[in-house]
Amino acid sequence: MSTSRTRRVGSLAAAALISVLGLAACGSDDGEGGGTATNASGVTTVTSGKLKVCTHLSYKPFQFKEGSKVVGFDVDLMDLVAKKLGLEQEIVDIEFAQITSGAVFASKKCDAAAAGTTITDERKKAVLFSDPYFDATQALIVKKDSGIKDLAGLKGKKLGVQTDTTGQSYAEENKGSNGYEVVVFDDLSTEMAGVLSGRVDGAINDNGVVYDYAKDNPTTEVVTEFDTGEQYGILFKKDDANATKLAETTNEVIKAAKADGTYNTIYKKWFGVDAPK
CATH class of the missing domain: 3.40.190.10 (Periplasmic binding protein-like II)
Structure with missing residues (x-):
C-alpha cells in the first residue's frame, strides 16, 4: 500500500x-x-x-x-x-x-x-x-454510474478503507470536511468487495491496487487520485x-x-x- x-x-x-x-x-x-x-x-x-x-x-x-x-x-x-x-x-x-x-x-x-x-x-x-x-498515491474507487467523482460526493455516504494504511489516515483526516462515514476493512479484498456489494459507496487505497482491481472488475471505476506523494x-x-x-x-x-x-x-x-x- x-x-x-x-x-x-x-x-x-x-x-x-x-x-x-x-x-x-x-x-x-x-x-x-x-x-x-x-x-x-x-x-x-x-x-x-x-x-x-x-x-x-x-x-x-x-x-x-x-x-x-x-x-x-x-x-x-x-x-x-x-x-x-x-x-x-x-x-x-x-x-x-x-x-x-x-x-x-x-x-x-x-x-x-x-x-x-x-x-x-x-x-x-x-x-x-x-x-x-x-511512487504511489491514494485513489478513490466507486461503482460505475454512481455519480460520485470525489470525496465531496460521498457526503452522507460510506467510504471504505483498509486498516493500518495511509489510505485510512487520509480518509480520517478529510471526513470532517466531506461528511462521510469511514468503514474499516481488514484487507484489500474485503474492502473492494464492499464496493461491489454496496456495503460502502466508495473506497480509498493505493492507486496501483485500485486501478488493477477496476481493470478486473469493470463495474467499478477509479474516479480521482489524491496527491499524497507516497x-x-x-x-x-x-x-x-x-x-x-x-x-x-x-x-x-x-x-x-x-x-x-x-x-x-x-x-x-x-x-x-x-x-x-
Whole structure:
C-alpha cells in the first residue's frame, strides 16, 4: 500500500511459498538462535539458505496468490535480492501491523518485509526502510454510474478503507470536511468487495491496487487520485548491523536493476506500462 499496505487480522499462520533462483549458499550456525546462518555474502538470515520475506496477502499486483504460488511486483524485486545473496526467497503471509511495528523482526519470523508499504516518519521509529522503490498515491474507487467523482460526493455516504494504511489516515483526516462515514476493512479484498456489494459507496487505497482491481472488475471505476506523494520501501529490523547490511544490499540491487532495465521489465510486466523516469 502506501500505508499501504494493508492486510490485517486473520491468522498469523505463515504460508511459505518458495521460488528458487539459484543455489543456496549458506554457512554454519552463527549461534544467535534457531536456524540462523550466515551466507556467502556475509548476511545472516533467519533460516539457512533462505531469504524469508514477510508480506500480507492479498495486495495485487504487488503480492498475491496465483494458484498455489505467490507472485507480484514486490515478489519479483525481492527475487533479485535473494539471487544476489545466493538464497531462495520464502514468503511469509502475516498480519500487516506485525510488519510495520517491527514485531516480525523481533520474533525472527523474517529477514525483510515487502508489502507495498509507504515510508512514513512514524514507521521509521519501529523499522528500517530501504531507499524508495515505488511512487504511489491514494485513489478513490466507486461503482460505475454512481455519480460520485470525489470525496465531496460521498457526503452522507460510506467510504471504505483498509486498516493500518495511509489510505485510512487520509480518509480520517478529510471526513470532517466531506461528511462521510469511514468503514474499516481488514484487507484489500474485503474492502473492494464492499464496493461491489454496496456495503460502502466508495473506497480509498493505493492507486496501483485500485486501478488493477477496476481493470478486473469493470463495474467499478477509479474516479480521482489524491496527491499524497507516497513512496514504498522494503522493511528491515531497526538498529541492527546485519539488517542494515541486508538493506544496503537491497538498495544496491534495486539501483542496479533500474540502471540495466530489469526494473522497467518487471514494472511493465505488472502494470502494463514503462516505469516513470
